[in-house]
Amino acid sequence: MKPDIHPVSRPVVFRDRAAGVAFLTRSTAHSTRTIEWEDGAVHPLVDVEISSASHPFHTGTSRVLDTAGRVERFERRYGRTAPNRR
Template sequence: MRPDIHPASRPVVFRDRAADVAFLTRSTAESARTIEWEDGAVYPVVDVEISSASHPFYTGTSRVLDTAGRVERFERRYGRAAANRT
């Protein structure tokens, strides 16, 4: 690999404003703001709108589709006999 072509990776805090949660990880993201972390060190902070702490898929709050309504609509449109043939 060629040297000096990759950006420098360093510890960065990603803060999810929706869930009020912060994660310390390594990243190449740039930020002018800083935050004092739990270990007493100061790290750059990047605010994000959504993360695994607030995303509906990861939190289990995702919406369930109304499949019963779809079945009823299919039966109204094609009749009950079409649903029984399969």
């Protein structure tokens, strides 16, 4: 590996603003804000809008859209259109 070309990886706290949950992990993200972690060490703090703690896919609150039912309802309401003829 070439020296001095890789970014510095260090412990960083990511805080999910929607769920109010914080994660300590290694990252190359930069931040001017800091937070004192549970072990007493001070780490950079990065606020994120969504994470695995609040994303609908990971929390099981995602909805499955019934697209087949929507198409059938549209066709009942407006009728089926004629196929394109060229």
